[in-house]
Amino acid sequence: MTKSNNMRPRFFSLRVKLLLLLAVLVLSTLAGAGTTLWYVGATQNLFQRMEKYDIEALLFAQELEKELMAQQGLTTYYSLDYDEVWLTRLQDHNKQFENLLNRARESNYLNQGRHILNRIESGYIRYIHSRDEVIYLYKNNLVEQAVALHGDIREKFQSLFDLCEQYKKLHQERINTDAAFYKDQARVLTVFSLAAMAATVMLAFCLGYILFKRILDPIRRLAKLEESSVPAVLSGEMGELSERIQGLLDDAEHAHKMLQESRDQVLQSEKLATVGKLAAGVAHSIRNPLTSVKMRLFSLERSLNLDSIQKEDFDVISEEIRHLDTIIRNFLEFSRPPKLKPQLVSPSDLVDGTLTLLSHRLESSGVTVTICRKNVLPVVNADPEQFKEVLMNLILNACDSMVDGGKVSITEDVVSVVPHGKMAILAVADNGPGIPASFKDDVFKPFHSTKEEGTGLGLSIANRIMTEHGGWLHLKSSGPQGTTFVLALPLKESSTWLRS
Amino acid sequence: MERPKVRVLIVEPNPRMRDFLRREFSKLNFLVEGVASGEDLFLRLDSGEKVHVVVFAMDIPGNTEGVLQQQLVTNYPDIPVILNAYLEDLPDSPFLRKVAAMVEKSGNPENLIRMVSRVLERYYPDLVENGAQGGSNV
Structure with missing residues (x-):
């Protein structure tokens, strides 16, 4: 499995990459939505303005034309039958024209339009003046003069009608301009939307790629315990x-x-x-x-x-x-096996007590014991009698192996052993002939003994006692130079009892 | 007036060891009886005839965890009991404190004989003193 120290450093961490992508994605979406909203608002304004001013101006122009045509027609009708009713209706249309002209002036927002409306107004005043004169002539039976003047007011009418058409054309042009502007805006928006769509797809693809390649795929491989297939760079x-x-x-x-x-x-x-x-x-x-x-x-x-x-x-x-x-x-x-009766005791004291007990036997066997002790060992949780039995067993074995006497050294130390923590260590070494190679693997097995009268249970019992204390007994070395056994006991703070 | 003899009850599963101990204690002018089971032991104690001391072997059948020994010291507190046991057979029991003495079961009967004599001196000083003057080896 690849460890962190094998990974090459990356410019951006996975978290930063994801955050950046998410931020850009959100910004892109927000920009698209904002642009759409702006476009909708602008279009709405455009149509409102067109409806309020330009289309209304067109309608006014048309109405003015109709009113002019009506007035012109009523004047002609009067010239035919001199009926006063036509004059009354002519007055109504006259008022209607003036009213329409005022409303057109109010809704007008163009200088050019105002100029046209002024011309219409002044032309209309001249028109009604000439028309009233024609009607007067007809009333007074001056028909020949009236007919001649009636021909003149047709030109004035045509001039006013042309002005109305001009006003209508002006606003038609405005509508055409707005329509062209709208088309330009729509084109820009379409291009922007396509670009935003492409960017969003690309960002989503990048996000998906990172999610699948850098997160889901490794998780899947980890879940399948495919140790060899987990990416080397994570x-x-x-x-x-x-x-x-x-x-x-x-x-x-x-x-x-x-x-x-x-x-x-x-x-x-x-x-x-x-x-x-x-x-x-x-x-x-x-x-x-x-x-x-x-x-x-x-x-x-x-x-x-x-x-x-x-x-x-x-x-x-x-x-x-x-x-x-x-x-x-x-x-x-x-x-x-007897039940352990643990108590807090220093292994150093137990070594001393054991040597006191064995002093006579050591002396008779010609064995000298040396203790290598820098400091008295810290206390352990141990059954003193059982632990002394272990020590006695090791020392007596050493005495039995050294027929003509010898030396036994007991070295005390404190060592940290993972995962057991701090342990009190006792190394019991002799300078005897050593354990035969064929017996080394079996020294702790019951009923195995190198001694003619041994039961083969001593070391097995000793090993079991040490195990029950949460420690161990270990054959460190054995050869022609001697044999060394190591005893380990957990110190009080890390003591664990396996069973009692 | 003839003084009563010391009556020793030996509780031992091995008949040959019972016979051997009977022979050894008889040399001291003791009346020696032997039983091989807890049932016989309590039948004998309930028979009404005085028993001065009981030599109780812990390895008697049915004495798991020292239950017979507990019944013995509990129900017959006036009779001194001497445990004759292998050290490994001794239970970790508070009833051990109620026995008069303990002797390790070994090939040397003299330890047991010596302990019986000491217990008798402690519990029946008049009887043993008279017995000693009357020819007892105690």
């Missing part, structure tokens, strides 16, 4: 996630190994327990009659008068029975 959050998951996997693997080891230990313990029960049953059955035999021998010894050979035979029998008794005692101890 930085930032994904790198941390990958490391964390790998850490968890390592922990799980470690826990699995420990569980497997524990299962093996349980199996081994079950086997040993079964053997122990058998041994205990046999030992228990043998021990009682053996005691009876010992008593009878004791009784015989008091009463018999033996010669030297008989005495030797008797002694051998007694010694072999004593050996049998020792074997049985060890069997029973192995099968029924």
Whole structure:
């Protein structure tokens, strides 16, 4: 699995990239939406203005033309039948024209339009003046003069009509201009929308690529535990996630190994327990009659008068029975280990106590013991008697191996051992001949012994006692220069009891 | 007037060890009886005839976790009990404090004989003193 120190640095972290992409995407969307809103507003204004001014001006122009045509027609009607009704209606149309002209002036917003309307107004005044004169002539039966003047006012009417058409054309041009402006705006907006759409698609593609390639794909591979297929370059959050998951996997693997080891230990313990029960049953059955035999021998010894050979035979029998008794005692101890009675004690004190107990035996064996101690070891949570039994076993084994005497050194130290924490370490070394190579792997197995009269249980019991204390007993080295065993006990703050 | 003899009850599963102890204690002018089970033990104690001391082997059948020994010291507090046991068989029980003495079961019977004599001296000084003057080896 790729570790963080193998990753090449990246200019932007994954988080920054995602934030930048999201920000640009949001800005792009907002810009598109804002532009659309602006366009809708502008278009609305454009149409409102067209409706309010230009289209209304067109309508006014048309109405003015109609009114002019009506007035011209009514004047002609009067010239035909001299009916006063036409004159009355002519007055109404006259007022209507003036009213329309005023409203057109109010709605006008162009200088050119105002100029045209002024011309229409002045032309209309001249027109009605001439028209009233024509009507007067007709009323007074001056027909020839009236007809001549009537022809003149047609030219004035045509001139006014042309002005109205001019006014209409002016606003038609304005409408055409606005329409062209609207088309330009629509074209710009279309181009902008297409560009925004392309940008959004590209940003979404980039975001999707990062999401899939840099997040989802590694997560999928991690989920499938494809250790080899996890990208070699993972930085930032994904790198941390990958490391964390790998850490968890390592922990799980470690826990699995420990569980497997524990299962093996349980199996081994079950086997040993079964053997122990058998041994205990046999030992228990043998021990009682053996005691009876010992008593009878004791009784015989008091009463018999033996010669030297008989005495030797008797002694051998007694010694072999004593050996049998020792074997049985060890069997029973192995099968029924006593409960630990832990207390806070310094291993250094236990070393001193053990050497005091063994002083006579050490002296008789010609073994000298050296203690390498910088400081008294900190306290541990241990059963003093059980721990002393372990020490005694190691030292007595050393004494047995060194037939003509020798040296034993006990080195004390405190060492941090992962994951156990601080441990009190005792190294018990002798300068004996060492353990035969073929026995090295089996020294802690029960019923394995290099001694002719050994039961092969001493080191097995010692190992078990150390394990029960949360520590261990380890054969560090053994050769012609001697043998070194290492005992480790967790210090008080890190002490863990496996079982008691 | 003839003084009563010391009556020792030996509780031991092995008949040959019972016979051996009977023989050894008889040398001291003790009346020795032997039983091989807890049932026989309590039948004998309930029979009404005085027992001065009980030598109790912990490996007697049915004495799991020292239950027979607990019944013995609880129900017959006036009778001193001497435990004759292998050290590995001794339970971690408060009832151990109620016995008169404990002797490790070994091939040497003299320790047990010596302890029985001491217990008798402690519990029955008149009886043992008379017995000693009357030819007892205690």
